[in-house]
Amino acid sequence: MLKKVTLLYFSSTKTTQKNLRAIAEGMGCPVTEVDFTLPQNRQQDLHFDQDDFVIFGCPVYGGLMPLLVREYIQQHVTATQTGCAVVAVYGNRHFDDCLVEMEDLMTEQGFVVTAAAACLGEHSYTTKIATGRPDAQDLVWAKEFGKQLAGKLEAPVQPLEKGKIPGNRPYRERKPSAPMAPENTNGCIKCGLCVKNCPVGAIDPQDPGKVDASKCLKCLSCVRLCPLGSKAFTSEAFQGSVAWCLANFQEPRKEPISIL
Ligand SMILES: Cc1cc2nc3c(=O)[nH]c(=O)nc-3n(C[C@H](O)[C@H](O)[C@H](O)COP(=O)(O)O)c2cc1C
Ligand code: SF4
Ligand code: SF4
Structure with a gap:
């Protein structure tokens, strides 16, 4: 039975939004969007129930969820046995522990995490890494993932087997970065x-x-x-980070992965 599907996401430079919208298109059903990127959209409390299905997406920051995304979900989003897919979008280095952190957090909030995906997005720091992604090929992949997800929702939602999503527990350290501004x-x-x-x-x-x-x-x-x-x-510090990213993230091209 297809449920009421909600895209719940944070996306500063819109690559997470693009990936999620393509997944929704593949599911072939109407969706509601809750884009909580802006501060005024992080005030409301949200509760989902068993008639809902949530596709939760965020970018990978330092191999983890952005802290403000984690805090918003912890403080404002709850569920009663709501099926959920977690989608991490990363800039061609790695998603590290982001997906397992998303899986654990959503489970703590009352969701049943039944699918996961790691998708690609142009790196926020520079257009030279993962340039133009998600590209046409990524979007075809995302639509196919959405189609498979819709198929899975024909049956009652079951949690993914523990350990099926790649990532480490305990997660890598969340390091505060040096204050910088444009x-x-x-x-x-x-x-x-x-x-x-x-x-x-x-x-x-x-x-x-x-x-x-x-x-x-x-x-x-x-x-x-x-x-x-x-x-x-x-600043030299920021340019240094970009140079480090260029040296470490550029090649080879990574492809999205899905866990269903
Ligand atoms: C502060 C910061 C940290 C990031 N850390 C990583 C990382 O650890 N691994 C990676 O592959 N990409 C990393 N990225 C790149 C983003 O995950 C990527 O550009 C993503 O597509 C941005 O999503 P958005 O367009 O939805 O904001 C980082 C970007 C920022 C701004
Ligand atoms: S000031 Fe900083 S947080 Fe705000 S949009 Fe610019 S880079 Fe992003
Ligand atoms: S820096 Fe000035 S011109 Fe550029 S977007 Fe901001 S307000 Fe507009």
Whole structure:
């Protein structure tokens, strides 16, 4: 029996959103979207029941879930035996322990995790890693995963066998990263686009050149969105991280994986 399907996700640069939407298309049923990327969308409490099915997606940050995603789910999302698929989207290095962390967290919140996928997304730090992903090939794959998932929902949902999802417990250490923030390099017309789309409200609405480095996730949403190409992370520390990523993440091309 097909359930009420909800896409529940955080996606700063929209690669998680693209992967989830393709999975939903493959499922071939109407879906509701709960995009909790922006702070105003992380206020509401959500509860799901046995008539629901949730596809939960987030990007991989440092081999784990972004901390704010973890905190939002812990504080606001509960379920009563609701079937769930967890989808981690990563920038061609690895998803490490992110999927098992998602599996454990959703189980703690009352979900039954019955499927998982690790999909690819262009790396937030640079367009030179996992460029253009998810690409056409990834989206075909995501639709096929969605089709298989819909088939699985014909039967009552069962949890995946423990250990089927790759990843380590205990998870890798969640290391706080050095505070950094983007600079304005090229003027600013105060259009407010970056302000409205910052997931943590770090950009000053009166003066968008001012960013609170202690809040910034380095998600690069503002850099990608600015119509003038004004925002950039120019610090040596950030450029060092990009150089490290370029040396370690670029090759070979990784393919999505699914666990059903
Ligand atoms: C702070 C940060 C840490 C990241 N850590 C990893 C990582 O450990 N492994 C990886 O392959 N990609 C990593 N990425 C890349 C993202 O997972 C990838 O770009 C993803 O597609 C972003 O999803 P979004 O477009 O939905 O925001 C990281 C990105 C950011 C911003
Ligand atoms: S200021 Fe930081 S957190 Fe906000 S959109 Fe820009 S990179 Fe992301
Ligand atoms: S998106 Fe660019 S131009 Fe618009 S407010 Fe932000 S920095 Fe200024």
